[in-house]
Each structure stands twice: as structure tokens, then as C-alpha cells.
Amino acid sequence: MDIIIAWFESSPTHTWMVDHNWITVVLEIIHFFGLCLLLGALLIIDLRMIGWFKSISVKAIHSLLPVVFIGFGLNLMSGVLFVFYDPARYLINISFQIKMVLVFLAALNALFYYWKIHPNIDRWSQDDSFPAFAKVVAAASLLLWYGVLACGRFIPYVGTG
Amino acid sequence: MNIFESLETTFIANWLIDSLYGYPVMLVLHGIGMSIVIGILFMFNLRLMGLFNNIELGAFKSLLKLAWAGFLINFISGCILFVQKATSFVQNWAFLVKIAGVVIATVMAIIAHKTLYQQADKWNSENAIALSAKILAFVSIGLWSVVIITGRLVGYLEQ
Numbered sequence: 001m002d003i004i005i006a007w008f009e010s011s012p013t014h015t016w017m018v019d020h021n022w023i024t025v026v027l028e029i030i031h032f033f034g035l036c037l038l039l040g041a042l043l044i045i046d047l048r049m050i051g052w053f054k055s056i057s058v059k060a061i062h063s064l065l066p067v068v069f070i071g072f073g074l075n076l077m078s079g080v081l082f083v084f085y086d087p088a089r090y091l092i093n094i095s096f097q098i099k100m101v102l103v104f105l106a107a108l109n110a111l112f113y114y115w116k117i118h119p120n121i122d123r124w125s126q127d128d129s130f131p132a133f134a135k136v137v138a139a140a141s142l143l144l145w146y147g148v149l150a151c152g153r154f155i156p157y158v159g160t161g
Numbered sequence: 162m163n164i165f166e167s168l169e170t171t172f173i174a175n176w177l178i179d180s181l182y183g184y185p186v187m188l189v190l191h192g193i194g195m196s197i198v199i200g201i202l203f204m205f206n207l208r209l210m211g212l213f214n215n216i217e218l219g220a221f222k223s224l225l226k227l228a229w230a231g232f233l234i235n236f237i238s239g240c241i242l243f244v245q246k247a248t249s250f251v252q253n254w255a256f257l258v259k260i261a262g263v264v265i266a267t268v269m270a271i272i273a274h275k276t277l278y279q280q281a282d283k284w285n286s287e288n289a290i291a292l293s294a295k296i297l298a299f300v301s302i303g304l305w306s307v308v309i310i311t312g313r314l315v316g317y318l319e320q
Contacts, residue, residue, distance in 0.1 A: 029313045035192065036309070040200010044224060056220040063213045064204060149196070150189045157185040 001091060008087035017085040024085055027078040034078065038071030039145055049117075049130065049138035058125040095158045099151035106144040113137050165247035174245040184245075190238040195312075197231025199305050202270055206298035209273075209290055218281040218290075225274050232267070246319070255314035262311065266304035269297060 008014055017023055041064040047053060048061045083090050090096045117134050124130050168174065177183045205221050205228075207213065243250055250256045276294070284290050 025313070025317065029310050032195070032309050032313060033306070036196050036199045036203060039193075039196035041204060043197060043200065043227075044204070047227075053220065053223055055223065056216065060213075060216045060220070063215050067204060146193060149192050153189045153192055154185050157182065 005087045005091055008084055008091075011084060013081070013084045014087075017081065021085075024082070027081055030074055031078040031082075034071045034074030035149065036071070037067050038075060039149065041065070041067035041071065042141065042145060046138040046142045050135050051130075054128065058121055058128075058130075062121070090155070093155050093158065095151045095154040099148055099155070102144050102147045102151060106141065106148065109137060109140050109144060113141070163248075165251050168244045168247040171244055173241055174247075177241060177245045184242075187238045187242050191235055191242065194231045194234030194238060195309070198228045198235060199231075199309065201225065201228035201231070202266075202305060203302060205273070206302045209298035210295050211290075218277065218285045221277060222274075222281065225270075225277070228270075249319055250315070253315055253318050255311040255318050259308050259311040259315065262304050262308040266301055266308065269301050269304070273297065273301070 044053070045061050045064055045068070048056060048058060053061070117137060124134070177187070201224050204213065205225060208216060208218065208221065273294075280291075280294075284294075
């Protein structure tokens with residue numbers, strides 16, 4: 001872990017951010033915009049998959065997917081830069097570590113969705129015959145991402161190491 | 162003792178100060194509520210401005226109800242977060258701008274929600290949304306953005 005922290009701290013990105021530390025305030029604001037886009041759009045899509053909002057077609061609701069990706073992109077970019085700025089604070093923080101595990105699990109869940117559910121959406125939408133595992137994947141997605149949000153907010157409030 | 166000082170002595174304020182995780186739990190709830198209310202209102206306003214055209218406008222009638230649930234979460238968690246530092250917050254310009262933004266943007270969202278009930282079918286069938294609605298949608302996105310930005314700044318300006 002010390003080697004990884006030292007690598008981040010010796011990077012030009014780290015030096016630049018420390019010299020311009022107002023950038024972290026801007027990045028935090030961006031991280032919150034990304035959060036709203038990612039979780040806002042994901043909530044609607046996943047709730048539709050679970051069975052809410054039946055008046056909206058599943059296909060139409062998926063036009064919100066780019067909002068999820070833009071939100072994720074903003075938060076990946078700002079999140080990586082937070083680690084560059086203060087690696088010793090984040091990498092050894094238990095709440096940050098759990099957050100990264102949850103992001104990883106959410107990514108696996110999304111991959112599973114992409115392979116097993118997405119190709120069948122047109123067929124299942126016609127008579128709204130989504131199998132139970134599709135609803136489980138949608139519910140897992142929401143739980144994982146709200147867990148990510150909770151762990152992120154807890155980073156300043158838990159012990160490190 | 163003024164009203165803000167007395168708020169800081171209420172049992173809610175005491176509970177928040179004494180409990181180990183009360184404060185971050187309220188912050189988590191405030192974050193979840195934010196993603197619901199601002200996330201949905203962003204998408205609704207973008208829809209009014211012309212994006213996501215294959216989602217029927219009428220669909221937002223039920224989505225906006227969910228947004229109001231998010232608003233309620235944030236109203237309650239926001240009040241609880243407020244009481245324990247009331248005197249500090251009312252002197253914090255970022256907090257005051259944020260609350261002004263919330264009030265104006267909420268009134269606009271209520272009007273938009275009502276208008277949606279009257280106009281959704283007409284706008285949808287003609288595939289034409291009034292220019293005034295598009296402008297208000299743009300302003301609404303701007304106001305909620307101000308709320309996010311000043312909300313983040315509140316913590317930096319705490320005394």
C-alpha cells in the first residue's frame with residue numbers, strides 16, 4: 001500500500017492538484033452532479049425493470065441510459081483525481097475500500113445485465129414478461145449504488161487503517 | 162436567546178451531536194434524496210427542452226411523484242441537519258443562496274407539474290412544447306445547479 005501511495009504522490013497530477021487545491025472544491029461539485037445523473041436515471045430504469053411505472057415502455061426508459069453513463073464518467077474522472085490529490089487519505093480508509101468493492105460488484109452486475117438481459121429486452125417488453133432474475137439484477141443495482149453513495153459520505157467519519 | 166440559538170438546544174440537535182453516526186446518516190439520506198429529486202427534475206426539464214423524445218411526456222406525471230418523495234426525504238433530513246448549527250447556517254451566504262434557490266426552483270417544479278397534467282397530451286400529440294416551457298425548464302436546471310454548488314460550499318464556509 002505504501003508503494004501505491006508513494007506512486008500517486010510522486011505523480012505530476014498530484015503535484016499540480018496540491019498547487020491548485022481549489023480544484024478539489026470544483027471536483028466535489030462535479031462529483032455531486034454526476035451522482036444526481038447516475039443515480040437519478042438508474043433509479044427510474046431499475047424501478048421500471050422491477051415493475052414500477054408500467055405506463056412507460058421499457059424501451060423508452062432505456063433512452064435514459066446515456067444519462068447514467070455520463071454521470072458515471074463524471075464521477076470516475078473526479079473520483080480518480082481525488083485519489084491522486086490525497087492517496088494517503090483515501091486508499092487506507094475502510095469506507096473508501098468498501099465503496100470500491102461495491103463499485104466493482106455494481107460493474108459486474110451491469111456486465112451481467114448487458115449479456116443476459118439487454119439482448120432480450122425487446123422480446124420481454126412485448127408482454128412485460130420479465131423473468132424474476134431480471135428484477136433481482138435491477139434491485140441489486142440500486143442497492144449497490146446506494147451503498148456506494150453511503151460509503152462515499154462516510155469516508156470522513158470512519159477511522160483509517 | 163433567539164430562535165436559532167434555541168433550535169440548537171432542541172432534543173433533535175442534542176441527539177445529532179451525541180450520536181456517533183447520526184450526522185453522516187442524515188448526510189447519506191440527504192444525498193439519496195438529492196439524487197431522486199434533482200436527478201428526476203433534470204431529466205424532466207431536459208425532456209421539455211427536447212431530449213429523450215421517445216419517453217412520453219405523460220410518463221413524467223408518475224416520475225414527478227417519485228421526485229416529490231425525494232424532496233420530502235431532503236426536507237426532513239435538511240431540517241435535522243439545520244437545527245444543530247442553526248446560528249452558523251443563517252449567517253452562511255452559501256446556505257442562504259441555496260435555500261432561496263430551493264424555494265424558487267420548488268415553486269417552478271410545482272407549476273411545471275400542474276401544467277404537465279393540463280398540457281401533456283396536447284404537447285405529446287403535436288410534438289410541440291411551448292417555448293416558454295422550454296425556457297423555464299432551462300432556468301430550472303440552472304437553479305437546481307446553483308443548489309448543488311452552494312450546497313457543497315456550505316461546508317467550506319462554516320464558522
